[in-house]
Amino acid sequence: MSFVTLARIQKSFGHAAVVKDFTLAVERGEFVTFLGPSGCGKTTILRMIAGFEQPSAGVIRIGGRDVTHLRANRRAIGMVFQAYALFPNMTVARNIGFGLKVAGKPAAEIEARVAEMLALIKLPDLAGRYPHQLSGGQQQRVSLARALAPNPQILLLDEPLSALDARIRVALREDIRALQRKLGITTIFVTHDQEEALSISDRIVVMHAGAIEQVGTPAEVYNRPKTRFVASFVGTLNTFAGVVADPAAGALRLGETTIFTRAPIEGARAGETRMLALRPEALSLEGAADGANALRVVIEDASFLGAVVRLKARFGDTILLADVFNAVGLALPQPGETVELSFRREDVIVLEGD
Amino acid sequence: MTSAPAASRRIRLPDWAAWLGVAPFFVFAAMFLIAPTAWLLVGAFQDGDGAFTLANFVRLGQPSIRLSYALSLEISAASAALGALFGLALALAALRGGLPEWVRPTLMTFSGVASNFAGVPLAFAFMATLGRLGLVTVLLRTLGVDLYAHGFNVLTFWGLTITYLYFQIPLMVLVVTPAIDGLRREWKEAAETLGASAFQYWRMIALPVLWPSALGAALLLFANAFGAIATAYALTGSSFNIAPILLYAQIRGDVLHDPNLGYAVAVGMLAITGLTNLAYLALRSRTERLR
Numbered sequence: 001m002s003f004v005t006l007a008r009i010q011k012s013f014g015h016a017a018v019v020k021d022f023t024l025a026v027e028r029g030e031f032v033t034f035l036g037p038s039g040c041g042k043t044t045i046l047r048m049i050a051g052f053e054q055p056s057a058g059v060i061r062i063g064g065r066d067v068t069h070l071r072a073n074r075r076a077i078g079m080v081f082q083a084y085a086l087f088p089n090m091t092v093a094r095n096i097g098f099g100l101k102v103a104g105k106p107a108a109e110i111e112a113r114v115a116e117m118l119a120l121i122k123l124p125d126l127a128g129r130y131p132h133q134l135s136g137g138q139q140q141r142v143s144l145a146r147a148l149a150p151n152p153q154i155l156l157l158d159e160p161l162s163a164l165d166a167r168i169r170v171a172l173r174e175d176i177r178a179l180q181r182k183l184g185i186t187t188i189f190v191t192h193d194q195e196e197a198l199s200i201s202d203r204i205v206v207m208h209a210g211a212i213e214q215v216g217t218p219a220e221v222y223n224r225p226k227t228r229f230v231a232s233f234v235g236t237l238n239t240f241a242g243v244v245a246d247p248a249a250g251a252l253r254l255g256e257t258t259i260f261t262r263a264p265i266e267g268a269r270a271g272e273t274r275m276l277a278l279r280p281e282a283l284s285l286e287g288a289a290d291g292a293n294a295l296r297v298v299i300e301d302a303s304f305l306g307a308v309v310r311l312k313a314r315f316g317d318t319i320l321l322a323d324v325f326n327a328v329g330l331a332l333p334q335p336g337e338t339v340e341l342s343f344r345r346e347d348v349i350v351l352e353g354d
Numbered sequence: 355m356t357s358a359p360a361a362s363r364r365i366r367l368p369d370w371a372a373w374l375g376v377a378p379f380f381v382f383a384a385m386f387l388i389a390p391t392a393w394l395l396v397g398a399f400q401d402g403d404g405a406f407t408l409a410n411f412v413r414l415g416q417p418s419i420r421l422s423y424a425l426s427l428e429i430s431a432a433s434a435a436l437g438a439l440f441g442l443a444l445a446l447a448a449l450r451g452g453l454p455e456w457v458r459p460t461l462m463t464f465s466g467v468a469s470n471f472a473g474v475p476l477a478f479a480f481m482a483t484l485g486r487l488g489l490v491t492v493l494l495r496t497l498g499v500d501l502y503a504h505g506f507n508v509l510t511f512w513g514l515t516i517t518y519l520y521f522q523i524p525l526m527v528l529v530v531t532p533a534i535d536g537l538r539r540e541w542k543e544a545a546e547t548l549g550a551s552a553f554q555y556w557r558m559i560a561l562p563v564l565w566p567s568a569l570g571a572a573l574l575l576f577a578n579a580f581g582a583i584a585t586a587y588a589l590t591g592s593s594f595n596i597a598p599i600l601l602y603a604q605i606r607g608d609v610l611h612d613p614n615l616g617y618a619v620a621v622g623m624l625a626i627t628g629l630t631n632l633a634y635l636a637l638r639s640r641t642e643r644l645r
């Protein structure tokens with residue numbers, strides 16, 4: 001049985017349904033990320049797991065035990081907030097030791113654990129500082145140590161990196177992940193940054209308007225988005241409509257051109273319109289290999305980004321973005337030029353719904 | 355093209371223009387702070403003929419003046435301590451007690467008005483209710499309770515202290531509200547997830563974070579009460595011996611008229627108020643570091 005289960009959770013504030021029928025199982029030691037735009041209910045779900053909010057319906061279990069109505073201070077959960085959550089009247093050491101102190105642990109044990117945690121977060125010299133004497137990144141490290149010190153069952157992180165600047169953000173997220181692996185602690189991480197979610201997670205829960213759009217590994221969510229929302233939210237994506245020509249052969253017509261998918265198009269009938277998606281990096285200038293698809297497009301713009309060159313190309317009414325590698329000797333197409341963009345069959349994503 | 359010429363084209367004000375901008379502040383300070391203080395200081399070191407003397411300060415040591423200072427300090431301290439305590443409790447209840455939404459704005463508006471409800475109107479209200487022939491006094495007497503027989507009197511230490519509480523409590527509410535609002539929800543929730551009870555949160559985090567602000571506010575109340583003459587004078591006439599009234603009597607009074615002694619009394623009060631304010635500022639800078 002899964003370690004944390006959320007069964008048909010709903011939450012309304014007044015008349016506003018903020019979380020709608022949310023069901024999820026998280027395995028022991030797993031790192032799960034809630035990814036979604038602002039206001040989609042990520043924090044609300046986290047707060048229900050922590051015990052700060054009561055679900056309007058549904059059951060929350062941790063380690064097989066129903067905790068839906070258990071008080072927050074009985075749940076043995078570690079939580080890291082976005083910012084400024086350290087106790088300002090306490091030193092770093094006393095912040096980290098707080099959970100053990102209220103649990104009535106002896107001073108010597110607290111001291112040893114604090115030293116251990118300080119070493120884990122790589123800030124062994126800051127024990128005597130006050131929060132206002134720390135940088136934002138250091139504060140978040142201390143918050144993490146404080147949350148982990150009492151050995152919680154679950155670690156919850158609500159956008160812990162979003163108040164930091166880009167470079168620190170990347171370094172800290174790698175450290176968080178390394179620490180999580182080392183301790184094997186079940187972790188739920190909230191972010192609206194897709195790159196962060198892709199880089200850090202075992203599984204990603206993509207949310208939209210209080211409901212789950214897709215649950216999957218980073219590769220699944222990125223390469224095989226199920227819905228248009230997921231496709232557009234995770235990474236940059238070209239979307240366009242195609243008319244199903246032969247579902248069994250995976251053939252679709254885009255205007256005059258026929259393209260093929262890797263597999264038969266399930267549940268589709270000939271003549272139906274389907275939304276298709278292509279990653280910019282799936283498109284190539286290097287002529288179509290056997291069985292690959294090709295589109296004749298007019299280049300509108302080419303911008304040099306270093307390792308890649310981003311092309312803006314027009315195909316009929318659709319603007320396609322293509323990221324091509326900047327190989328030495330590559331002749332960049334000029335605006336106005338007509339070129340052929342090729343892509344493999346397996347790169348064509350057929351989205352559910354419209 | 356570039357921004358450099360634009361920057362150099364920006365009008366550069368000469369230094370005197372910058373000073374002109376803050377001139378009203380200096381004029382204000384000079385007229386209402388520096389000049390009167392200088393006037394007091396000079397006067398306090400002069401005798402009736404304008405010659406230099408330390409006699410006025412020596413006379414501050416005479417029993418009647420010492421007593422009036424002591425009484426003023428006691429009333430100020432008592433009304434500040436009680437005002438701070440009740441005000442803090444009231445503000446905490448209204449802001450963090452889970453009371454209905456309308457409580458907060460109502461309390462704030464009331465406090466804004468009531469904290470200014472000092473002086474003659476307040477004194478009158480007190481005499482009209484709790485004076486010897488006041489409404490409440492008379493009502494209680496018809497019910498068989500004689501306040502005055504139990505030693506109550508508006509014109510006493512406790513009478514004045516309680517009267518002062520009527521503006522001290524609302525003032526405290528106004529002054530500590532920002533500090534209470536500064537208690538972040540994350541602190542409470544972090545404490546909770548770490549296993550702390552509500553009591554532990556208040557004892558180990560909220561109150562330690564609040565106390566410098568609360569103490570600072572109490573000092574402000576102290577200075578406020580110490581300077582309040584109008585209420586006391588209107589309530590007691592010149593019959594009650596506290597420092598502001600003594601001061602008033604020396605400068606204005608018919609019997610005791612001695613302006614120079616009055617100046618010395620004022621300088622003493624100024625020193626006490628000034629010290630209180632310094633302590634307040636020191637505490638406040640400490641509070642700011644706690645954010």
Ligand SMILES: Nc1ncnc2c1ncn2[C@@H]1O[C@H](COP(=O)(O)OP(=O)(O)OP(=O)(O)O)[C@@H](O)[C@H]1O
Nearest residue numbers: 013016018036037038039040041042043044045192
């Ligand atoms: N206590 C509350 N009362 C009323 N509405 C609330 C409350 N808390 C959250 N909401 C609403 O619920 C919705 C979801 O909020 P939530 O904070 O869970 O979003 P989020 O996904 O965490 O967004 P963000 O990325 O901006 O943090 C929002 O529309 C918000 O306005």
Ligand SMILES: [Mg+2]
Nearest residue numbers: 042043044158
């Ligand atoms: Mg949020």
